[in-house]
Structures are given as C-alpha cells and as structure tokens.
Amino acid sequence: MTGRPVVLVTGGSRGIGAAVARKAASQGWDVLINYVAQEDAARALATELQATGARAEIVKGDTGSEDVAAIFAALDQHFGRLDALVNNAGVVDRAERVEDFSRARLDRMFAINVIGKIRCAAEAVRRMSTAHGGQGGSIVNISSMAATIGSPGQYVDYAASKGAVDTFTIGLSKEVAAEGIRVNAIRPGIIDTDIHASGGIPDRASAMASAIPMQRPGLADEVADAVLYLMSSQASYVTGAILNVSGGR
Secondary structure, X not given: OOOOOEEXXXXXXXXXXHHHHHHHHXXXXXXXXXXXXXXXXXXXXXXXXXXXXXXXXXXXXXXXXXXXXXXXXXXXXXXXXXXXXXXXXXXXXXXXXXXXXXXXXXXXHHHHHHHHHHHHHHHHXXXXXXXXXXXXXXXXXXXXXXXXXXXXXXXXXXXXXXXXXHHHHHHHHHHHHHHOEEEEEEEEOOEOOOHHHXXXXXXXXXXXXXXXXXXXXXXXXXXXXXXXXXXXXXXXXOOOOEEEEOOOO
C-alpha cells in the first residue's frame, strides 16, 4: 500500500478505459486495469504505465458475471485501498430493430451495462464510504448520449441501458453524498474507438461526423480528460452530475 490514490478502471484494456488509465497514471494515480478478453493489451498497458512510475496491475473479470467479487478481491490484495472507480465496462451489439432482439442479447446487454455497474459501485461504496470506515472517494459511470437520443434502428437496448446508468448515477449520488463519495457520469457521443467494430459498423465514427455539430468524432483522450476532472479535487462540490462529451450532439 502506497500513499498514491488508487483507481479501478473496468474495461480498461482499450478505448476510453485505456485512455483513462493513462491519464490517471500521468496525474499520480496507481491503477488496476480490469479486462475480459484482451489480456495482451492489458499487460502492455500496465507495462507502459509502470514505466512512468505508476503502479499498475491487471485483473481479468467479466463485470456482468460473478467475477465482480474476484475483481475487488484482487484490488484489496494488490493495493489495499480504493479512491476512485471508473465504471467503464460496457458492450454494444449488432444494429437491429427492437422486434428482432433476442432474450440472450438483452440479458447480456443489461448484465454488463447496468447490473455490472451497480454491483461494482456497491463494492466501491463498501470500501470508500465513511459509513463503512472508508475515507471517501469518487465513482464515475460511463453512460452515453444514446441515453437521450434513443438510437432508433440500431441500438435501442443499448440506449435504454445507458438511460438506466443515468438514473442510477443520480440516485446513488444522493444516497452516499454525506458519506464522502461523489458519484457522477460522463455521456460520450460518437467517439473514435473500436466499440463500433464490435457493433458491426467499424467506420461509424467517421461516417457520422456530419451529424455532429463540431463535424468530427471525439477522441478517447477527450473523454478521459472529463473523467479525470470528475475524479479530482477540482470537482469537490460536483456530485449527481451527468457531463455530455459529445461535440454538441
């Protein structure tokens, strides 16, 4: 256990999660990088962060499953403290209309995007809340502008799951505000990461540039900057906030 603050980034091996891990390390945080399948990427990222002087560890685990307990057990073992949770892990699926959604698709979507975030936040509260002997901390949930747009004809289920994240953020922020924990969310817009490929539209970010008021997709680093702000003491009076990082979309 060191004097440096510790952040757990779920889904931290690539995309927005990896950008958050890099920014956090550069600003004096030690980092636990959670991943599901991209072990090589997670290890490479940890090595990169260690070279900057940060302590960085990795832990495999699907936040949509019973792996949540093991993820936090690894946190306790490696660091013995938690100062921030970036609840980033999430999935999208192939573009489909609502009448074509399978039950398996919906179960997976909500298990990871909603239930997993709630369970990770619960574990974080147990460690950070002053009511449980903790020293306080910050939770940043990664939502999406889809929560307000609805994503018709593509990902209505994804949009609905992110709407649930927004509501959860507001409710939890009020529940733990007097216990030293700030809870906020980021709503990224169209960000140039490989999540679009997993949804079967690898060029979606560039193709949608004309629909964005700023006429370009965002970068993972731009989302990470907003996350680090909400984690920082500069946001000491900010809780229950949902910040759009969307180029005006």
